[in-house]
Amino acid sequence: MTADPETLDVTIVDGYVDEPAHFGVPPYISTYPRYAAGAMVEAGVPRERITYHTIDELREERRLWRDVEEADLLLYVGGMTVPGKYVGGTPAEPDEVRELAWTADGTSVMGGPVRFGVGEANEGASETARDDLDFDFLAMADVEAAVHDLVESGLEGFEDRYRSVEEETRWARAGAFVVEQHPNHPEYLICEMETSRGCPYRCSFCTEPMYGDPDFRPPESVVDEVDALSDRGVAHFRLGRQADILAYGGDGEAPNPDALRRLYGGIREVAPDLETLHLDNMNPITVVEWPEKAREGIRVIAEHNTPGDTAAFGLESADPLVQEENDLNVTAEECFEAVKIVNEEAGWRPGGDRESAPNFGEGAPRRLPKLLPGINLLHGLKGERRETFDHNKEFLQRVYDEGYMLRRVNIRQVMAFEGTDMADTGAQIAKDHKQLFKRYKQEVREEIDNPMLKRVAPPGTVLPDVHLEYHQDGKTFGRQLGTYPLLVGLPGERELGRTLDVAVTGHGYRSVTGVPHPLDVNSASMDELTTIPGIGKSRAGDIVVGRPYESAAEVGEDLTEFVTVRSPERAD
Numbered sequence: 001m002t003a004d005p006e007t008l009d010v011t012i013v014d015g016y017v018d019e020p021a022h023f024g025v026p027p028y029i030s031t032y033p034r035y036a037a038g039a040m041v042e043a044g045v046p047r048e049r050i051t052y053h054t055i056d057e058l059r060e061e062r063r064l065w066r067d068v069e070e071a072d073l074l075l076y077v078g079g080m081t082v083p084g085k086y087v088g089g090t091p092a093e094p095d096e097v098r099e100l101a102w103t104a105d106g107t108s109v110m111g112g113p114v115r116f117g118v119g120e121a122n123e124g125a126s127e128t129a130r131d132d133l134d135f136d137f138l139a140m141a142d143v144e145a146a147v148h149d150l151v152e153s154g155l156e157g158f159e160d161r162y163r164s165v166e167e168e169t170r171w172a173r174a175g176a177f178v179v180e181q182h183p184n185h186p187e188y189l190i191c192e193m194e195t196s197r198g199c200p201y202r203c204s205f206c207t208e209p210m211y212g213d214p215d216f217r218p219p220e221s222v223v224d225e226v227d228a229l230s231d232r233g234v235a236h237f238r239l240g241r242q243a244d245i246l247a248y249g250g251d252g253e254a255p256n257p258d259a260l261r262r263l264y265g266g267i268r269e270v271a272p273d274l275e276t277l278h279l280d281n282m283n284p285i286t287v288v289e290w291p292e293k294a295r296e297g298i299r300v301i302a303e304h305n306t307p308g309d310t311a312a313f314g315l316e317s318a319d320p321l322v323q324e325e326n327d328l329n330v331t332a333e334e335c336f337e338a339v340k341i342v343n344e345e346a347g348w349r350p351g352g353d354r355e356s357a358p359n360f361g362e363g364a365p366r367r368l369p370k371l372l373p374g375i376n377l378l379h380g381l382k383g384e385r386r387e388t389f390d391h392n393k394e395f396l397q398r399v400y401d402e403g404y405m406l407r408r409v410n411i412r413q414v415m416a417f418e419g420t421d422m423a424d425t426g427a428q429i430a431k432d433h434k435q436l437f438k439r440y441k442q443e444v445r446e447e448i449d450n451p452m453l454k455r456v457a458p459p460g461t462v463l464p465d466v467h468l469e470y471h472q473d474g475k476t477f478g479r480q481l482g483t484y485p486l487l488v489g490l491p492g493e494r495e496l497g498r499t500l501d502v503a504v505t506g507h508g509y510r511s512v513t514g515v516p517h518p519l520d521v522n523s524a525s526m527d528e529l530t531t532i533p534g535i536g537k538s539r540a541g542d543i544v545v546g547r548p549y550e551s552a553a554e555v556g557e558d559l560t561e562f563v564t565v566r567s568p569e570r571a572d
Contacts, residue, residue: 002154003072005044011071012036012052012178013100015078015092019113021281022241023195026054026089027188027467027481029179031241032077032112032143034191035168038175039148052181055092072102074146075153079114087469087479087487088184094133101134107155110135111143137393144171162428168194169221176228186233187499188467188479190276195222195248195263214243214252215470219259223266230271237267237480240280240565246310247286248299255286255293257300264304277304278483282311282373284338285330291337295345301371302346308368308463310407310483311342316378317388318395325383330388332395339373343404346371358405366460366561367505372407374484375399379437380414380429389440396448405456408484408510409449411441445509453507459533460561461504462517463488468496478502485510491527503562505531518564521555522548532562 012033017024018130024030037050049066055078058064068074078092091094101108115138131540139146141160145167149158163171182189196216226237241247249259267277279301287294301309317323318435331336347358359369377392399406414429457463466488476494479485488502489511503517521543529540543555552560 002156002366004154005040005151006046008045008049008072008151009070009106010040010045010050010073010075010157011067012050012075012077013055013068014052015076015097015114016079016080016086016089017053017112018080018091021079021199021243022113022194023192023238024549025086025091026056026182026324027184027236028088028190028192028238029182030077030112030192031172031194033075034175034178035144035163035171035190036075036147036173036175037178038112038173039144039163039167040151040169040176043148043151045151047177050178052178054089054183055096056089057183059090060563068100068103069105070236071104072106073147073151074100074106074108075143076108076110076142077099077114079112081113087218097133099559107137107150108135109139109143109147109150110115111139111146115140115364131375144168162496165215165217165221168217169224172221173228176225176232179229179232179234186235188497189234190236190238190348190483191229191234192240193222193225194237195245196242199243214261215248216249219249219262219266222263222563223270226267227270230274235271235274236276237271237274238276238278238280238483240278240483243281244286245279245301246282246294249313252374253286254290255297256294257296260297260300264300268304275306276481277306278309279371280310280312280340280483282313283329284313284315284335284373287338287341288334291341295341298342298345299362299369302348305371306482307350307370308407308480308482308485309346309371310374311371312374312376312410313338314376315395316376317381317384318377318391319384319388320391321385322383322388324380324382332391336395336398339375339399339404339406340402342371342373347405353372358403358453360405360458364458366458367407368457368461368463369407372405372456373459374410376412377404378411378412379433380415380431381421382429384433386436389436393440393444393447396444399453400448400455405455406452407442409452410484411444413437449509450507453512457486457507457512458506459504459506463502463514465499466502468494469500470496489513490515491531492525505533505562515562517562519562520566521552521559521563522565524563532559534558
């Protein structure tokens with residue numbers, strides 16, 4: 001007996017995804033649960049019968065497992081095909097995914113990048129194998145197409161297929177309601193937006209080419225989805241689901257500035273009050289092969305985005321031998337030229353001089369630059385040798401020495417997936433080089449990351465809307481919403497879940513310390529005062545003893561960019 005779509009109770013469990021061109025660990029929400037919900041609505045399931053939970057919610061509240069158990073249809077989406085460390089959420093582990101299948105009394109289906117394989121942990125230098133994890137169905141193509149067809153068949157089955165752009169456009173709008181069930185909605189949720197998928201290049205380790213050659217959504221399709229999500233209270237967006245934002249709307253390789261203009265301009269038109277508009281991947285080979293078109297496209301992005309944006313460059317290795325053996329498409333020299341071009345066109349700060357970009361040093365406005373490159377370095381690839389680590393360090397040092405900025409350097413070890421050229425090599429090289437890798441990573445953090453971070457976000461840089469996430473060692477840590485946001489530590493344990501503006505006071509390797517901005521000198525704690533550069537315990541003590549003040553200048557001209565004075569009668 002087949003099931004009537006109108007009577008189905010559906011539970012979607014989000015185990016989070018991390019792919020080369022798709023991110024969905026909170027505060028991000030990926031496209032998968034949104035599109036799948038829209039597909040099922042189009043197939044006849046009433047919206048009110050679709051329940052969405054994150055894996056973290058299920059960990060925290062066992063009673064929610066009843067929704068898994070009692071659902072007529074359980075959909076699990078998840079899978080990590082690049083390794084990472086996460087603050088906002090913890091991706092589902094294989095044992096948890098198996099428990100979902102065992103708990104579900106109804107039909108169970110899984111999809112997303114989990115189809116490429118599962119490791120015993122979400123980490124680099126690991127082997128993966130495809131594992132059905134005891135679900136009734138595994139979607140080997142688009143999970144949203146699978147559940148659409150499964151519902152239409154009365155839960156009898158489906159043929160693996162990819163959805164069309166027309167279906168994606170309809171399902172994206174119809175499934176936007178799911179964001180309202182995310183525990184971070186609305187203040188601390190950023191929607192990953194797809195502009196295209198697939199890649200014309202065939203790097204040895206990457207799963208993105210398994211989606212085929214680039215397939216672009218027209219600007220109006222993406223804009224319509226932003227419109228629907230904005231109507232549901234979303235104010236933060238990232239164009240992260242693509243291998244190369246510069247190639248958007250073109251032939252898959254060359255930049256198309258006009259398409260970018262329609263895309264970004266359209267988004268700004270339907271969501272004029274958006275708070276974050278960032279991107280992720282940009283291919284450095286596109287920048288150097290078509291420099292003038294690329295410069296124009298980068299200017300379009302920097303005109304419309306919000307500050308602190310990052311264009312991730314997949315250099316992967318600066319070693320020519322590794323580049324050759326793994327079909328990497330950009331050399332270290334080409335990548336350096338691409339870094340230079342992005343710095344020159346988008347490395348300006350709001351209020352700064354665009355003509356003299358990149359803006360840093362004395363006189364530069366105290367805001368993050370509009371758009372900077374980030375560098376991805378991947379270890380354990382074929383041909384890796386001791387010299388590989390030296391090539392990478394030399395590349396990074398050159399970027400710094402020649403006066404350019406990188407927003408971040410991402411160093412990781414390969415995960416080997418069936419279907420990629422790395423499948424035969426596996427993780428053995430990464431395992432053999434583990435000690436070398438650890439030492440090199442520490443050297444990069446100390447010699448490159450720390451001085452680079454001081455250049456990108458010098459003391460006094462204001463970071464608006466930092467969301468306070470957790471306490472550790474008597475401090476409160478938080479981040480802005482966006483691509484690769486800085487981790488910010490503040491003195492004292494503050495109320496979590498709040499947002500506040502922060503002024504940077506100090507630097508770690510990949511994080512900063514700060515104080516609320518502006519800091520009221522009449523109520524600031526000793527810990528807050530001593531965090532400010534140039535204030536030791538003695539001077540902080542003198543400031544506290546001398547309270548209340550009527551103007552910030554009374555405590556010293558050198559502190560005016562950090563402190564303010566609120567009226568003494570309201571001070572603590």
